[in-house]
Amino acid sequence: MLVLTRKIGESIRVGDDIEVKVISVDGDQIKIGIDAPKSVDIHREEIFQLIQEENKRASKFNENALHLLSGK
Template identity: 65%
Template structure:
């Protein structure tokens, strides 16, 4: 596993077309933004595991507010 240190507002780039930006840190929570092509699926780990197990994913909603 590659481990990187970033500050709020800083980013990492993966494969020239995926950008992960640290938006904020509050206690033990880190808020990140992911800019990726539409054909790249991005899931939280618990949702990914549910999909892999064949369970339906919960409905999509925009929680960016």
């Protein structure tokens, strides 16, 4: 993991087209802004994990559903 120190108003670049900028710091909360192409999905970690779990559940083979769809 790369760890960088930035001040308010400073930013870092990820690749050629993603900028992460420190907007404000208030106690233990840091507000950041992310400028990225619309094709790049950006999620908070906890939301990303929920999406991953839901995708796993949705992709599991359900034999009962297959029988219902086949009419057997």
